[in-house]
Amino acid sequence: xxxxxxxxxxxxxxxxxxxxxxxxxxxxxxxxxxxxxxxxxxxxxxxxxxxxxxxxxxxxxxxxxxxxxxxxxxxxxxxxxxxxxxxxxxxxxxxxxxxxxxxxxxxxxxxxxxxxxxxxxxxxxxxxxxxxxxxxxxxxxxxxxxxxxxxxxxxxxxxxxxxxxxxxxxxxxxxxxxxxxxxxxxxxxxxxxxxxxxxxxxxxxxxxxxxxxxxxxxxxxxxxxxxxxxxxxxxxxxxxxxxxxxxxxxxxxxxxxxxxxxxxxxxxxxxxxxxxxxxxxxxxxxxxxx
Amino acid sequence: xxxxxxxxxxxxxxxxxxxxxxxxxxxxxxxxxxxxxxxxxxxxxxxxxxxxxxxxxxxxxxxxxxxxxxxxxxxxxxxxxxxxxxxxxxxxxxxxxxxxxxxxxxxxxxxxxxxxxxxxxxxxxxxxxxxxxxxxxxxxxxxxxxxxxxxxxxxxxxxxxxxxxxxxxxxxxxxxxxxxxxxxxxxxxxxxxxxxxxxxxxxxxxxxxxxxxxxxxxxxxxxxxxxxxxxxxxxxxxxxxxxxxxxxxxxxxxxxxxxxxxxxxxxxxxxxxxxxxxxxxxxxxxxxxx
Numbered sequence: 001x002x003x004x005x006x007x008x009x010x011x012x013x014x015x016x017x018x019x020x021x022x023x024x025x026x027x028x029x030x031x032x033x034x035x036x037x038x039x040x041x042x043x044x045x046x047x048x049x050x051x052x053x054x055x056x057x058x059x060x061x062x063x064x065x066x067x068x069x070x071x072x073x074x075x076x077x078x079x080x081x082x083x084x085x086x087x088x089x090x091x092x093x094x095x096x097x098x099x100x101x102x103x104x105x106x107x108x109x110x111x112x113x114x115x116x117x118x119x120x121x122x123x124x125x126x127x128x129x130x131x132x133x134x135x136x137x138x139x140x141x142x143x144x145x146x147x148x149x150x151x152x153x154x155x156x157x158x159x160x161x162x163x164x165x166x167x168x169x170x171x172x173x174x175x176x177x178x179x180x181x182x183x184x185x186x187x188x189x190x191x192x193x194x195x196x197x198x199x200x201x202x203x204x205x206x207x208x209x210x211x212x213x214x215x216x217x218x219x220x221x222x223x224x225x226x227x228x229x230x231x232x233x234x235x236x237x238x239x240x241x242x243x244x245x246x247x248x249x250x251x252x253x254x255x256x257x258x259x260x261x262x263x264x265x266x267x268x269x270x271x272x273x274x275x276x277x278x279x280x281x282x283x284x285x286x287x288x289x290x
Numbered sequence: 291x292x293x294x295x296x297x298x299x300x301x302x303x304x305x306x307x308x309x310x311x312x313x314x315x316x317x318x319x320x321x322x323x324x325x326x327x328x329x330x331x332x333x334x335x336x337x338x339x340x341x342x343x344x345x346x347x348x349x350x351x352x353x354x355x356x357x358x359x360x361x362x363x364x365x366x367x368x369x370x371x372x373x374x375x376x377x378x379x380x381x382x383x384x385x386x387x388x389x390x391x392x393x394x395x396x397x398x399x400x401x402x403x404x405x406x407x408x409x410x411x412x413x414x415x416x417x418x419x420x421x422x423x424x425x426x427x428x429x430x431x432x433x434x435x436x437x438x439x440x441x442x443x444x445x446x447x448x449x450x451x452x453x454x455x456x457x458x459x460x461x462x463x464x465x466x467x468x469x470x471x472x473x474x475x476x477x478x479x480x481x482x483x484x485x486x487x488x489x490x491x492x493x494x495x496x497x498x499x500x501x502x503x504x505x506x507x508x509x510x511x512x513x514x515x516x517x518x519x520x521x522x523x524x525x526x527x528x529x530x531x532x533x534x535x536x537x538x539x540x541x542x543x544x545x546x547x548x549x550x551x552x553x554x555x556x557x558x559x560x561x562x563x564x565x566x567x568x569x570x571x572x573x574x575x576x577x578x579x580x
Contacts, residue, residue: 015434042466043437104464158333185464188333188493189535214466253467256496256538256560263564268571278538282545289551289571 002030003176003208004054004069004099010062011049011231023049024231031210033176036203038219039212041228042251047212050228051181054210055099056092069095070176093126100170104182106162109169115157116141116150119168126173140171144198160191167198177208184218196221216243216255220276227252244274257281292359293455293487294321294344299353301339301511313339315511317353323454324486328498331508332533337491340508341457344489345375358454373402376453376485380460382444383437391417391435391443392428398451416450417443419483420476438469442476449484456485462494470494474501495537499523499558507532520556539563 011024023046031037039047052058053067056074060067067074074095076082082090103109112118116137123133141147144164149157154165163183170178180199184192196218203209211222219225225242227235229250235242243258254262261275261284271284301314313336321327329337342348343355346362355362362371379385388394395416399409414424420442427435432443441461448456458477462470474497481488492498498505499519507515507522509532515522523529523540530536536544539560543553553566 042468160333182464189495190332190533216467251466251468257542260539260542260560260563263560264567267564267568269567278542278545282542282549285546285567286549286551289567289574 001033003033004031004067006030006053007064007066007068008062009053009060009065009067011046011053011058011065012061013049022231024053027231027233029226029233029236031177031208033208034203034206035224036200036209036222037211038222038225039210039228040214040216040219040225040252044230045228045251046231047228048181049231051101051179051210051212054177054179055101056095057101070098072098097126097173098175099177099179100173100175101179101181102163102166102170102183104185106159106166106186109166110154110162113153113155115146115152115154115165118154118165119172122169122173136172136174137168140168143171143202144168145194158191160187160194163187163191163195164198167195171202175207177210178202179210179212181212182214184213184215192218216247216253216258217277220255220257239276240274243276291323292320293323293325293357294319294489295354295356295359296320296340296343297354297356299340299343299350299355301336301343301348301351303339305351312511317508317511317513319506319513319516321487321489325504326481326488326502327490327504327506328502329489329491329506329508330493330495330498330534335508335532336511337508338459339511341377341459341489341491344455344457345377346371347377373398373451374453375455375457376448376451378445378448378456378458378461380463382448383432383440386432386440386444386447389431390429391422391432391446392424394432394443395446395450398447402451412450412452413446416446419449419479420446421472422446438465438472441465441469441473445473445476445480449480453485455487455489456480458488458490460492461490462492462497470497477501493535495523495535499537507534509533519558523558524556526555 007028009024009027012020012022014020041047056077059075059078072090072095077090077092077095080089084090110118111121119137119140120133123136141150144167146164146168154162184195199209199211211218213219220239225239226233227242227250234250235245243254247254255276257275257277261271261281269288275281275284296317296319299314299317303311303313331337343350346368350363357371357375360367386394392413395413396409399412417424417427422439422442432440435443461473465473502519505519505522506513514532515528523537537558539558542563543557546553557563557566
């Protein structure tokens with residue numbers, strides 16, 4: 001089932017003096033519930049703009065463009081046109097409860113000084129009862145392995161730990177989708193691995209993950225990779241499909257395992273399939289050398 | 291000639307308080323003019339504290355730091371020291387502040403009290419070197435540039451002071467693959483044309499191996515390895531013990547060894563790996579037709 005549907009979406013930034021920058025052009029695609037999608041493309045390709053459209057933070061700038069999240073059109077939410085079953089207005093909050101975003105900079109995403117207070121910020125804002133808040137905060141901290149840090153000051157955490165707290169803050173809203181907008185870019189290799197493993201776990205539990213990244217090894221872990229260039233989709237498929245193309249023309253690199261396999265093919269090796277990770281590479285090489 | 295000489299350097303944060311933390315514990319390090327040294331180590335190993343000593347941003351608590359033979363403790367020389375050691379911090383683009391690129395790049399040379407002609411000459415040279423041609427970019431606002439361009443503009447501001455030693459702290463963080471390649475090439479060009487001695491801090495082991503003649507590994511404030519990339523990464527036990535990431539190629543070499551395919555442990559690049567595998571295949575008699 002499609003959880004997020006984009007239809008003919010344009011997005012332009014106004015640069016003043018009547019000039020504008022078209023970041024997304026006539027973009028249409030949908031994301032299945034429970035999938036793990038990587039969004040890649042060079043700087044300026046429109047990745048981050050796109051991620052902000054997914055939870056209604058941005059709205060399509062063309063009339064006909066639509067972003068529909070779990071059946072809710074983000075534009076109509078903004079116009080105040082939608083009511084739920086009980087006749088209550090559906091607001092931007094309702095969309096953001098469904099789609100949470102974890103951003104790039106670990107230092108820009110925390111609001112409270114103590115870890116548990118920070119995670120409680122979202123649930124408090126939607127007026128949940130205290131017991132429910134406590135329950136959500138601790139289960140969110142548990143999920144990201146930060147339980148023992150609940151009462152610590154956020155400022156004393158490492159970058160990777162701060163990102164885990166940011167993820168917990170999103171989780172406490174019980175979202176269906178989490179967008180990781182280059183959330184690993186500022187972390188060291190250990191921090192990166194931690195975040196990727198949490199993203200994988202959450203996806204296994206049924207949360208839809210959209211991972212915006214420059215790291216092709218991370219993208220190779222997804223079920224599906226969407227490659228953006230100049231605001232348009234140029235490739236869309238499984239890692240094997242995408243990396244069987246020369247993605248360098250879109251300003252990307254191949255995962256090192258794919259690059260190595262390609263060089264080996266030039267030297268007379270042969271692989272049955274497109275190699276996208278270390279395991280496949282080692283296995284493929286062994287087969288030919290034993 | 292020794293560009294940098296560090297003797298018995300120890301640095302403790304929040305000394306004599308409960309949160310006291312030893313960042314550097316008796317570091318001895320000499321770097322000759324013309325060397326490219328990469329400093330590696332996991333988060334909290336003391337890398338940033340060490341490089342901040344190089345231009346006197348942090349004063350040595352115990353021990354001596356000499357730059358081109360002059361101790362950084364000599365207050366009279368502090369200004370000269372800042373000109374001699376060009377520091378490019380993490381995310382240097384956050385430090386852009388002027389309304390045009392040319393003015394931003396001119397900020398350093400202006401502080402050096404150079405003549406107007408000399409400032410102008412240096413600004414043009416620095417901008418051309420980093421690939422932001424003066425004619426095109428001089429009057430542009432630094433805030434209108436793309437991420438990669440902003441970073442290059444910030445580096446131009448440091449280069450315009452024509453430092454003898456260039457220090458870069460995580461210059462690749464947050465860049466797309468093209469950006470990483472551009473900055474890699476830029477650093478090598480700057481080393482050739484402006485500052486012969488380069489010290490770079492990075493978590494990116496692949497870049498560390500590709501760029502540096504010499505790798506210095508820190509762990510808990512001490513130098514635990516110092517040698518060529520092949521020497522340092524050849525010692526896998528040490529690398530794992532100090533919590534460093536084993537570069538991709540080295541990981542593949544180790545995995546192949548477990549499968550009974552022994553290659554040289556000092557192989558670090560995809561080129562070396564694919565050539566070694568080609569050789570191995572030949573020795574085994576090609577495609578099994580012995």
